[in-house]
Amino acid sequence: MMKLTFNTLIGISVILFSVRATAQEPDTSTDSPQFFVQTFCVDCHNEQEQNGEIDLQPFSQAPAKVDTQQLLSVYDQINLGQMPPPDADQPTVAERAKMLGSLERLIQGSGVVIVDKRLHPGYGNYVDHDSLFEAHLNDPLSATTARIWRYSPESFSARVNRIVGRDVIKFVPVATFPVPQKGLKHPAFPYKGPAHTAKDYAQIHDFGLTETELLIGLAEELAEAQLSSGSLREYQSLAAGDAQWNKILDEHFQKLYSRNANEAEKQSLFDLQQKVVAVAPIERANQTMIAATYLRPESLFRFEIGDQSSVASGRAVLTPLEYAYAVGFALNRTGPTSELVQALEGYEEKDNSELKELIRPYLLTDAAHQRMMRFMDEYFEYGNAAYVFKDRHHRRYRPGWMIEDVEKFVARIIQSSRKIETF
Structure with missing residues (x-):
């Protein structure tokens, strides 16, 4: 039987302790996901204070060992801008992007496909304000990808x-009284979305x-x-x-x-x-x-294929007619007028101030107001009040009145918002 000297035991203990310490030592570099979680998350999501019954302390130690479902939940919250909450310190756009990239690699490494919910119509526009409204494009050749x-x-x-x-x-x-009827009354369009x-x-x-x-x-x-x-x-x-x-x-x-x-x-x-x-x-x-x-x-269908003669980096700028249709259907449910189509010929040569002055009159039309009203009804579905409130036996059952009240409220907001700069 081999005898171990005291010095040998001490040496083995030091080696084992070092290996253990090294294995558990978290990555504290500012680009690491551990640093992000430690800085913006663990104050509210730790072993003692588990807001939403979520403890992210293990993530700050060994993210690769965290359950994939929890990684997906964290990804969604950060990706949709719901975490950190508005009253907490916020990461920069770059820090948030790096964290999402780290999470993507961890999740995909486990064989799970990530679904970016921002691409779903119900999740709205999650482009940050500065990127959406910045005065100058970083890439002057950028343009939309082909869409239908x-x-x-x-x-x-x-x-x-x-x-x-x-x-x-x-x-x-809108839904009507006494028989709720809402939508397109033709069998070729039996559509009802989520x-x-x-x-x-x-x-x-x-x-x-x-x-x-x-x-x-x-x-x-x-x-x-x-x-x-x-x-x-x-x-x-x-x-x-x-x-x-x-x-x-x-x-x-x-x-x-x-x-x-x-x-x-x-x-x-x-x-x-x-x-x-x-x-x-x-x-x-x-x-x-x-x-x-x-x-x-x-x-x-409305096509956004672009002018293929101006393709840059796999993308093509919209043709004048495609551009007119994009603007026209945004402001009028029947699409662009012939005047708008003609006015946007050669739109590529106009700067933002020229386009602003050209398009603004169309934003102030009754058709644009109706278009925005329909968007609000379609998104919030207040027009379905007659389907929700079913107290028809009550002599004061008037869901149409509630719909009318909401429409007047929304109309006042839209009317006052017309003064907001759109470019």
Whole structure:
């Protein structure tokens, strides 16, 4: 049996103590996640004071050993700006970003995929104020990534009703009394998003055969109304191939898409008209041709693809028409006026002050006020009061009054906010 001398035992003890101390020694550098937690979190989340029943003291010692679910919870709180609380010392934007980067590496190292809730429509805009409103862009070549936006049912209905010349699709903005009815009254738009969010119509579901059939039926309904008693009623029986159709289609495309129909599109529509008139009355042929104009992707979607000739770092600046549509639909549910489209031609050459003066009059219109009112109703859903309060047996049951009170309150806030600088 080997004998251990006193000096040997002392040496082994020192080595073991050093190894243990080294293993438990936290990283205290200012860039470390331990420093962030120690500085901004553990005063309220420690073994003695566990606000929200969360103890982050172990994180400040060995973050790699912390439960993944707790890491995800910490990530969400910091990412959404909910922690530290407003009355506590706040990290800088850079410190918060470094902490999130450290958490991402820890979480992904455990094989868990992080879902950035800031990308969800219900979580609002979490860009910090300075970055959002800074006077100068750090990268003058930066621009939006390619995106496709689905028009909301309200926007679609308002736009096509204006083009047709009468209300074909009825949209009820608020719940009514005595029978609650709210939303777009057409089977092609049976959409209802999650509560308390700005509706993300692009992610509700994919198009399938049923939706396509319903939209074709809607297009035929719009065309029939437009030709029988709407804006094209005088052309209902206009002969196929008549020279007037070139001008009619250009004007129709201008209303629908803010552009003229190109030659290929016109020829395709004329070919369809000729095929139908060979087997059906001219009225049916004209209706089918006009219905086809409502079935282009541009009818349901707004594109932000950008000017590909100006691509920089994988991105492209918006074309003038895309820019006009982005501004127009933000301020008017029916989209940009022809005047706005024309005014924003060559917008890239205008500075912020010029764009500000150009756009501000549109911000002060009744259409912009209505657009903001609808956003508030869609986000807070106060228009659903008739669904929530069901005391119909009570003789003073008047949910419409509550809705009206809230609308007046919101309208006063919006009206006073119009004086706020928007650029």
